[in-house]
Amino acid sequence: MSSPGDFTLEATDGKARAATLVTAHGAIQTPVFMPVGTLGTVKGVDPDELKAIGTQILLGNTYHLHLKPGEDLVAELGGLHRFMAWDGPILTDSGGFQIFSLADTRTIDDDGVSFRSVYDGDLVRLRPEDAMAIQAALGSDIAMCLDEVPKPDAPLAELAAAVERTTRWAARCKATTPAPGQLRFGIVQGGVEPALRERSASDLLEIGFDGYAIGGLAVGEEREATFRITDSTAALLPVDQPRYFMGIGDPEGILRVIAAGVDMFDCVLPTRLGRTGAAMTSNGRLNMRNAAFARDPEPLDPRCGCPTCQRFSRAYIRHLVMQKELLGMRLLSVHNMAFLLALCTAAREAIIEQRFDDFLATSLERLTTGAD
Amino acid sequence: MSSPGDFTLEATDGKARAATLVTAHGAIQTPVFMPVGTLGTVKGVDPDELKAIGTQILLGNTYHLHLKPGEDLVAELGGLHRFMAWDGPILTDSGGFQIFSLADTRTIDDDGVSFRSVYDGDLVRLRPEDAMAIQAALGSDIAMCLDEVPKPDAPLAELAAAVERTTRWAARCKATTPAPGQLRFGIVQGGVEPALRERSASDLLEIGFDGYAIGGLAVGEEREATFRITDSTAALLPVDQPRYFMGIGDPEGILRVIAAGVDMFDCVLPTRLGRTGAAMTSNGRLNMRNAAFARDPEPLDPRCGCPTCQRFSRAYIRHLVMQKELLGMRLLSVHNMAFLLALCTAAREAIIEQRFDDFLATSLERLTTGAD
Numbered sequence: 001m002s003s004p005g006d007f008t009l010e011a012t013d014g015k016a017r018a019a020t021l022v023t024a025h026g027a028i029q030t031p032v033f034m035p036v037g038t039l040g041t042v043k044g045v046d047p048d049e050l051k052a053i054g055t056q057i058l059l060g061n062t063y064h065l066h067l068k069p070g071e072d073l074v075a076e077l078g079g080l081h082r083f084m085a086w087d088g089p090i091l092t093d094s095g096g097f098q099i100f101s102l103a104d105t106r107t108i109d110d111d112g113v114s115f116r117s118v119y120d121g122d123l124v125r126l127r128p129e130d131a132m133a134i135q136a137a138l139g140s141d142i143a144m145c146l147d148e149v150p151k152p153d154a155p156l157a158e159l160a161a162a163v164e165r166t167t168r169w170a171a172r173c174k175a176t177t178p179a180p181g182q183l184r185f186g187i188v189q190g191g192v193e194p195a196l197r198e199r200s201a202s203d204l205l206e207i208g209f210d211g212y213a214i215g216g217l218a219v220g221e222e223r224e225a226t227f228r229i230t231d232s233t234a235a236l237l238p239v240d241q242p243r244y245f246m247g248i249g250d251p252e253g254i255l256r257v258i259a260a261g262v263d264m265f266d267c268v269l270p271t272r273l274g275r276t277g278a279a280m281t282s283n284g285r286l287n288m289r290n291a292a293f294a295r296d297p298e299p300l301d302p303r304c305g306c307p308t309c310q311r312f313s314r315a316y317i318r319h320l321v322m323q324k325e326l327l328g329m330r331l332l333s334v335h336n337m338a339f340l341l342a343l344c345t346a347a348r349e350a351i352i353e354q355r356f357d358d359f360l361a362t363s364l365e366r367l368t369t370g371a372d
Numbered sequence: 373m374s375s376p377g378d379f380t381l382e383a384t385d386g387k388a389r390a391a392t393l394v395t396a397h398g399a400i401q402t403p404v405f406m407p408v409g410t411l412g413t414v415k416g417v418d419p420d421e422l423k424a425i426g427t428q429i430l431l432g433n434t435y436h437l438h439l440k441p442g443e444d445l446v447a448e449l450g451g452l453h454r455f456m457a458w459d460g461p462i463l464t465d466s467g468g469f470q471i472f473s474l475a476d477t478r479t480i481d482d483d484g485v486s487f488r489s490v491y492d493g494d495l496v497r498l499r500p501e502d503a504m505a506i507q508a509a510l511g512s513d514i515a516m517c518l519d520e521v522p523k524p525d526a527p528l529a530e531l532a533a534a535v536e537r538t539t540r541w542a543a544r545c546k547a548t549t550p551a552p553g554q555l556r557f558g559i560v561q562g563g564v565e566p567a568l569r570e571r572s573a574s575d576l577l578e579i580g581f582d583g584y585a586i587g588g589l590a591v592g593e594e595r596e597a598t599f600r601i602t603d604s605t606a607a608l609l610p611v612d613q614p615r616y617f618m619g620i621g622d623p624e625g626i627l628r629v630i631a632a633g634v635d636m637f638d639c640v641l642p643t644r645l646g647r648t649g650a651a652m653t654s655n656g657r658l659n660m661r662n663a664a665f666a667r668d669p670e671p672l673d674p675r676c677g678c679p680t681c682q683r684f685s686r687a688y689i690r691h692l693v694m695q696k697e698l699l700g701m702r703l704l705s706v707h708n709m710a711f712l713l714a715l716c717t718a719a720r721e722a723i724i725e726q727r728f729d730d731f732l733a734t735s736l737e738r739l740t741t742g743a744d
Contacts, residue, residue: 040691044416044698048679069666069691077669077687085683294441297449307420311457315449319412319441326416326698 002027004141004181005210007241013356015234015261018348021211021242023057023089023141024181025081030242030263031347033254033340034059034091036271039068040084043271044330045337047086053306053338054345057141058086059266062134063095067117067124071137079139091266092140094131094173096187096215097246100149108148110165128169132176132184140182144213145173147187152221159191160199162216167203174207183210185244191216192225194232201236211242214262218248227256234261251280251343251367255360258347270340274333277321281339282363283370286314288332293318306338374399376513376553377582379613385728387606387633390720393583393614395429395461395513396553397453402614402635403719405626405712406431406463408643411440412456415643416702417709419458425678425710426717429513430458431638434506435467439489439496443509451511463638464512466503466545468559468587469618472521480520482537500541504548504556512554516585517545519559524593531563532571534588539575546579555582557616563588564597566604573608583614586634590620599628606633623652623715623739627732630719642712646705649693653711654735655742658686660704665690678710 006022019030035042035050038061042050050058060080065071077083080090099106099115106115112127128146135143146169150162166189178184186204190196204212214233217226230245237243242264245257249267257265270280279286281301286293299309300317308317308331320328343363350359378394391402407414407422410433414422422430432452437443449455452462471478471487478487484499500518507515518541522534538561550556558576562568576584586605589598602617609615614636617629621639629637642652651658653673658665671681672689680689680703692700715735722731 039695039697040688041697041699044702046679046699046702047683068695069687073667073687073691076667077685083685083688085688295445295448307418311419313449313455315441315445316412316455316457319445323411323440325411325413326701327413327418329698330416330418330702 005183007211009240011352011354013351013354014259015231016258016347016351016356017261017263018351019242019263021263023183025087025089025141028056028089029348031258031344032056032264033249033337033344034264034266035337036061036266036268037084037086038268039064040074040080042333042337043275044326044333045271047084049307049334050086050337051088053334054341055088055337057089057091060090060092060138060140061095061098062092062131062138063098065092065138066095066126066134067119071134075137075139081139089141091142092135092138092144093246094135094144094146094187095126096144096147096149099126101219110168128172129176132173132178136177136179136182139179142183142185142211143178145170145184145186145209147189147215149189149216149219150191152191152216152219154191156193159189159193159196163189163196163200163203166200167207170204170209171207174209185209185211185213185242187213187215187246188233188237189216192221192229194229197229197233198236201233205238211244212237213244213246215246217245218253226253227260230257230262231260249340251340252364254340254343255347255363258344259356259360270336271333274336275329277328277332279317279332280336282366284367288314288318288321288328290318300332300335301339304335304339304342306335308332308335308338377555379583381612383724383726385723385726386631387603388630388719388723388728389633389635390723391614391635393635395555397459397461397513400428400461401720403630403716404428404636405621405709405716406636406638407709408433408638408640409456409458410640411436412446412452414705414709415647416698416705417643419456421679421706422458422709423460425706426713427460427709429461429463432462432464432510432512433467433470434464434503434510434516435470437464437510438467438498438506439491443506447509447511453511461513463514464507464510464516465618466507466516466518466559467498468503468516468519468521471498473591482540500544501548504545504550508549508551508554511551514555514557514583515550517542517556517558517581519561519587521561521588521591522563524563524588524591526563528565531561531565531568535561535568535572535575538572539579542576542581543579546581557581557583557585557614559585559587559618560605560609561588564593564601566601569601569605570608573605577610583616584609585616585618587618589617590625598625599632602629602634603632621712623712624736626712626715627719627735630716631728631732642708643705646708647701649700649704651689651704652708654738656739660686660690660693660700662690672704672707673711676707676711676714678707678714680704680707680710
């Protein structure tokens with residue numbers, strides 16, 4: 001019998017890993033991309049569609065769901081799974097990232113953070129205990145600790161203080177009572193400073209969590225620094241527990257963090273691109289407003305087996321995008337997510353078959369040069 | 373072997389009819405509601421979803437598709453069915469209604485009409501022959517003749533002139549070559565003047581079409597006049613051919629035109645209401661912004677078996693509507709169409725079982741009083 005938190009490492013190839021993580025709502029095969037359902041919905045996409053394209057786990061947003069419609073309402077309606085009609089695993093972030101990136105008016109002290117709601121300007125107080133209580137009420141399968149996310153260019157002392165506060169808050173998060181079967185992940189901070197990352201990881205490992213996230217990256221620092229720090233931080237984390245890179249969704253970025261030994265990642269990029277008329281493909285990004293697609297009978301990506309590519313031409317999708325038709329945003333969002341999910345499945349197969357390096361090189365070459 | 377145009381009247385109950393119409397893309401069981409796919413898409417809804425809720429036939433829009441993306445492009449991509457991935461029957465309107473209602477700058481002469489495109493202001497010329505050629509290029513299963521739609525309060529002489537022009541144009545439409553298997557319907561005009569309606573119907577019957585539409589109603593005239601004229605006009609049309617009321621989509625209106633002996637009808641109402649946060653139910657319309665639904669665990673309509681009602685609560689849909697989430701528009705649009713399609717199926721059963729009067733009375737009572 002497996003139980004939530006069970007983590008089976010099935011194969012490694014270099015640093016890349018293929019594993020299975022058990023949650024209260026089923027097992028996840030990694031590496032895994034998690035589509036983002038900020039407000040209890042992946043924008044424009046139906047949960048049955050998400051299932052059909054192979055989505056294994058969704059991300060929900062503590063910050064947003066706390067404000068709209070509120071976790072009490074969600075709990076009263078049977079929890080987030082029931083509320084949004086998604087019976088698979090859900091990970092909820094802690095709200096840390098939103099509080100530190102969205103709010104101009106936040107004030108932070110050691111007990112917690114105060115900020116103004118993006119919805120109505122109301123003053124909201126969030127302590128580590130609150131973040132965990134909200135996630136327990138939502139009933140997610142994986143809850144994230146509340147962390148302090150410093151700016152990537154913050155002075156060293158500020159980065160160090162954020163690490164220390166993140167540690168103290170993580171201990172308080174650990175002391176709360178989770179929902180039945182709910183896993184809890186700590187979040188490693190420390191900017192692009194290897195010593196601080198080491199300190200943060202060591203602190204969190206001492207407290208002990210069901211998995212560990214790498215936070216505070218892909219927030220404006222140089223791209224090579226992102227991957228360098230991911231690489232060194234992943235190496236600090238336990239081999240036998242899941243590793244989650246918070247917020248990366250471009251195909252190249254996903255491949256690079258998989259190569260560093262990361263198992264899980266999320267991003268709004270595929271749906272945001274979908275709503276703005278762009279398609280992710282194995283030969284790079286397509287702007288569907290481009291007149292070159294006006295009479296193009298090909299699918300978005302001839303290699304793709306998604307419901308969009310199986311039925312619709314680039315010409316049709318361009319027509320929808322040009323006319324601002326809702327279906328265009330939807331078909332592109334579905335395709336972009338399906339593309340990332342298939343990329344992860346292909347990466348997993350390559351890892352299991354011990355040919356990840358080749359797969360990585362070929363994929364990056366196609367993505368960046370458009371070569372077939 | 374059945375062939376396009378075959379029309380089998382299976383039952384009548386009073387004036388109400390249950391029939392089957394064969395088209396080149398399959399048979400339609402009537403009474404039938406036709407969802408509107410103006411620009412080659414029912415706004416926000418996928419063709420597979422339309423199938424799942426029992427959609428039998430879609431409506432496409434000659435005016436809009438001629439302007440965006442143009443019938444040549446659609447034909448090059450394999451025709452409208454292939455373009456929008458809908459393999460069931462499609463009816464295309466002629467553009468008459470749009471030209472007369474959308475364009476302030478139209479000029480009409482006996483040869484045709486000139487108007488400015490709503491998309492880019494370009495001057496466009498449309499003659500009866502053009503309207504039929506566009507519909508042939510789109511490859512629809514049922515093409516509508518170009519008609520002149522007068523204002524409902526136009527003077528009698530203007531109404532009479534529109535009838536005469538509609539007749540002359542209908543003859544020219546009939547003289548064109550349709551797409552293989554494409555049926556053609558004439559459109560009866562005449563405002564709310566029974567004598568003009570009689571004249572128009574008689575003229576069109578003499579030319580001879582595969583079916584007949586009642587046009588120029590539900591355009592601003594009093595509601596009782598709509599039904600009175602529908603009743604008298606339907607009585608003028610052949611028993612053994614389909615009758616189409618152009619543009620009615622509220623549940624009460626649909627039931628009343630079915631009672632008058634109409635077989636087919638279309639309207640953007642269910643999707644337009646869906647995008648503005650309203651639900652059609654058997655107990656009347658619900659404004660999903662209403663705070664009363666904030667914690668309501670019931671489906672939109674407890675009697676409804678649609679994919680929205682089978683999975684989602686009013687509370688969830690209200691949350692989506694309040695947050696302007698695309699999924700809310702979509703779930704409401706799907707439900708509203710499913711509701712109208714189920715209403716037609718129920719009407720058909722009642723007609724076949726010779727209990728349409730009771731069904732009509734009970735349905736209207738529920739719709740207007742909210743009684744259970």
